[in-house]
Amino acid sequence: MTAAAELYEPKLGALPTLTGTPTHYCAGCEHGTLTRLIAKAIDELGVRERTVMVSSVGCSVLAHEYLNVDAVQAPHGRAPAVMAGIKRVRPDLLTFAVQGDGDAVSIGLLELLNAANRGEPITVFLVNNAIYGMTGGQMAPTTPSGMVTTTTPAGRDPVTTGPPIDATRLVAAFESPAYVKRVFLPILPTPSPRVFNARGALEGAKAVRHAFEVQQRGGFAFVEFVSTCSVNWKLGILEAKRYAAEVLRPLFPPGLYRDRFAVEGR
Amino acid sequence: MSDVREFLKGNEALAYGALRTGLNAYFAYPITPSSEIPETLATEFARSTFPDFRTFLQAASELEAINMVIGAAATGAKAMTATSGPGFSLKQEGLSYAAGMELPLLVVDVNRAGPGLGNLGPEQTDYFQATRGGGHGGYPTLVLAPSSVPEMASFPALGFDLAFAYRTPVILLADAFLGQLKEDLVFPDVPSPSYDVAWAATGARGEARHVLSSLHLELADQSRHSRHLLDKRTRIAQREQRAEEVGTEDAEIVFVAYGICARLARRAVRILRSRSIRAGLLRPITLAPFPERRVRQLIEQGRRKFLVVELNAGQMVDDVRLAAGGAANVELLGEMGGLLPSSLDLVRAAEAMAR
Amino acid sequence: MPPDPPTAPARFHVVVDAERCKGCDMCVVVCPQRNLRLVGEFNRAGYHPVEFRFHGERGDCTGCGLCYWVCPDFAIAEVGALRP
Numbered sequence: 061m062t063a064a065a066e067l068y069e070p071k072l073g074a075l076p077t078l079t080g081t082p083t084h085y086c087a088g089c090e091h092g093t094l095t096r097l098i099a100k101a102i103d104e105l106g107v108r109e110r111t112v113m114v115s116s117v118g119c120s121v122l123a124h125e126y127l128n129v130d131a132v133q134a135p136h137g138r139a140p141a142v143m144a145g146i147k148r149v150r151p152d153l154l155t156f157a158v159q160g161d162g163d164a165v166s167i168g169l170l171e172l173l174n175a176a177n178r179g180e181p182i183t184v185f186l187v188n189n190a191i192y193g194m195t196g197g198q199m200a201p202t203t204p205s206g207m208v209t210t211t212t213p214a215g216r217d218p219v220t221t222g223p224p225i226d227a228t229r230l231v232a233a234f235e236s237p238a239y240v241k242r243v244f245l246p247i248l249p250t251p252s253p254r255v256f257n258a259r260g261a262l263e264g265a266k267a268v269r270h271a272f273e274v275q276q277r278g279g280f281a282f283v284e285f286v287s288t289c290s291v292n293w294k295l296g297i298l299e300a301k302r303y304a305a306e307v308l309r310p311l312f313p314p315g316l317y318r319d320r321f322a323v324e325g326r
Numbered sequence: 327m328s329d330v331r332e333f334l335k336g337n338e339a340l341a342y343g344a345l346r347t348g349l350n351a352y353f354a355y356p357i358t359p360s361s362e363i364p365e366t367l368a369t370e371f372a373r374s375t376f377p378d379f380r381t382f383l384q385a386a387s388e389l390e391a392i393n394m395v396i397g398a399a400a401t402g403a404k405a406m407t408a409t410s411g412p413g414f415s416l417k418q419e420g421l422s423y424a425a426g427m428e429l430p431l432l433v434v435d436v437n438r439a440g441p442g443l444g445n446l447g448p449e450q451t452d453y454f455q456a457t458r459g460g461g462h463g464g465y466p467t468l469v470l471a472p473s474s475v476p477e478m479a480s481f482p483a484l485g486f487d488l489a490f491a492y493r494t495p496v497i498l499l500a501d502a503f504l505g506q507l508k509e510d511l512v513f514p515d516v517p518s519p520s521y522d523v524a525w526a527a528t529g530a531r532g533e534a535r536h537v538l539s540s541l542h543l544e545l546a547d548q549s550r551h552s553r554h555l556l557d558k559r560t561r562i563a564q565r566e567q568r569a570e571e572v573g574t575e576d577a578e579i580v581f582v583a584y585g586i587c588a589r590l591a592r593r594a595v596r597i598l599r600s601r602s603i604r605a606g607l608l609r610p611i612t613l614a615p616f617p618e619r620r621v622r623q624l625i626e627q628g629r630r631k632f633l634v635v636e637l638n639a640g641q642m643v644d645d646v647r648l649a650a651g652g653a654a655n656v657e658l659l660g661e662m663g664g665l666l667p668s669s670l671d672l673v674r675a676a677e678a679m680a681r
Numbered sequence: 682m683p684p685d686p687p688t689a690p691a692r693f694h695v696v697v698d699a700e701r702c703k704g705c706d707m708c709v710v711v712c713p714q715r716n717l718r719l720v721g722e723f724n725r726a727g728y729h730p731v732e733f734r735f736h737g738e739r740g741d742c743t744g745c746g747l748c749y750w751v752c753p754d755f756a757i758a759e760v761g762a763l764r765p
Contacts, residue, residue, distance in 0.1 A: 265750065
């Protein structure tokens with residue numbers, strides 16, 4: 061810490077719910093951003109001592125290394141079922157999972173939708189970066205038509221592979237979920253090439269907190285974070301943000317899709 | 327209540343046995359011939375008869391059910407599920423993760439005939455999948471084989487004791503016959519033991535937190551963890567081999583059979599002895615660990631002929647032969663497709679072998 | 682280039698943990714005052730980390746915290762306000 065730093069009182073700083081372990085995420089990845097948003101919400105709500113996170117499979121598989129809470133590992137796609145098991149015997153606990161699009165929308169769609177339909181008091185954070193990141197850039201259920209991946213070298217063809225799946229609208233199709241929200245998390249380009257706005261992270265911070273509050277009131281909360289994967293999209297970090305804004309944002313429109321307890325605007 | 331003589335199906339007795347040992351959570355997916363287990367538990371859950379029984383939930387799939395069990399078990403709860411053959415295949419993923427995370431839980435397989443959909447008759451064709459560990463990776467297995475309706479009732483207590491003692495999943499391997507068989511029984515007065523669950527994930531207090539994960543990206547870490555699991559397997563093998571014996575002390579031929587087949591063998595032993603053939607029965611109660619020590623001791627004591635009776639094309643017979651190490655004649659009487667051999671079939675095979 | 686020395690104490694300060702930084706540039710392009718920039722040197726992980734300048738291209742840090750919120754690596758470790 062520099063001498064200058066001692067003149068200043070931290071307004072934002074270290075969070076008890078972050079372990080301090082450096083992340084394995086690639087540079088510029090929204091998984092890292094979301095990790096701090098989650099830690100912040102847990103600290104603000106003062107629930108760390110009764111939080112059990114469920115680790116999913118994908119880039120989020122190591123999230124428990126960074127979040128200083130109790131954790132249970134779920135098989136690929138099964139995190140909502142594991143969370144349901146936790147909450148059914150321990151309704152006093154707070155549980156959440158960070159799932160990728162492959163984990164939640166492909167192999168784990170049954171677990172996600174049935175947990176949503178039962179209105180399990182759990183929280184699912186979906187990081188939708190439109191590709192399988194951890195396995196090296198294969199087509200995901202959310203991959204936009206035309207995107208080149210390692211398993212769609214000529215671009216995703218919706219005729220043979222179907223169009224991208226909109227998980228938020230699927231979840232919102234059920235009556236039971238109490239909070240369904242989609243946030244565009246990447247920094248958003250402006251007309252000026254080196255100026256981006258950070259609204260996504262600020263909205264994300266609120267959405268995370270709301271999702272936990274909804275769970276505490278006994279509701280199923282689902283927040284999709286539209287994200288980037290510059291490495292597997294084979295774009296520069298800021299180029300990936302621009303691609304996300306141009307292609308993913310219209311495809312997966314951010315917004316509030318359900319708010320039964322009216323946690324927003326309170 | 328414990329003095330009352332009841333007349334129940336094996337599946338029903340198992341459900342009540344689990345409740346009486348303090349079951350906290352059951353996660354269900356229906357499949358014949360095990361569905362009376364969730365049906366009985368759903369009824370008792372609705373009646374709130376058993377205060378420890380906090381959760382009954384029907385899942386959307388076998389996978390959802392086993393992963394709910396994992397979640398509940400991770401908090402230290404006594405959690406279980408039951409299934410049959412095709413569903414047991416789907417449980418393997420969860421069993422591998424649970425063993426890797428060292429979670430105590432109970433999975434019942436009421437073995438039906440297969441492969442594929444097969445039929446609803448009894449088989450013992452899931453023996454390999456249960457005892458070897460049908461999931462990916464290497465992990466210890468603990469498999470109990472009840473052989474009567476009273477044992478269907480009492481084995482959940484034993485299963486949970488072992489599961490929590492070793493922090494590992496326990497499989498209760500029954501068969502369609504035992505699940506559907508009705509017998510009378512008196513429920514033993516079993517206490518609802520509370521186990522040490524200091525490891526459970528229930529929220530981090532202070533610095534200490536519990537991460538229940540099977541992920542060990544550093545090769546040395548995985549190697550250490552795998553060795554730890556291997557040590558557990560060895561400990562289980564040393565301490566937990568269980569078998570029941572009938573007439574083995576002087577037998578010239580020893581049946582080796584578990585589950586429904588052990589009942590057939592018991593009768594065959596009586597018939598053979600009435601015909602002056604000294605037959606005996608070694609009935610494994612634990613299929614994993616297999617009671618190989620008893621097989622070796624019997625051979626050392628002069629038993630030389632073993633007739634394995636099982637409802638498959640020969641699975642447990644491998645374990646008997648491994649234990650015998652070529653020092654005894656080990657033969658197989660196998661039946662499949664949901665059919666049972668009769669006790670007289672066993673008698674004839676034993677007579678042929680005794681000659 | 683070392684950070685410009687403050688001529689008068691700025692009202693806000695950002696503490697960067699340069700060893701955690703992966704040089705993703707996100708904080709740089711969201712900073713409304715242009716108080717952050719990537720340096721030419723490498724950190725131990727081989728990235729060009731970000732550094733904080735008290736007096737940015739458009740003025741002093743306003744303590745808005747956008748850099749803190751977008752940083753995926755917790756490398757923007759602290760946003761501080763001048764002690765009274």
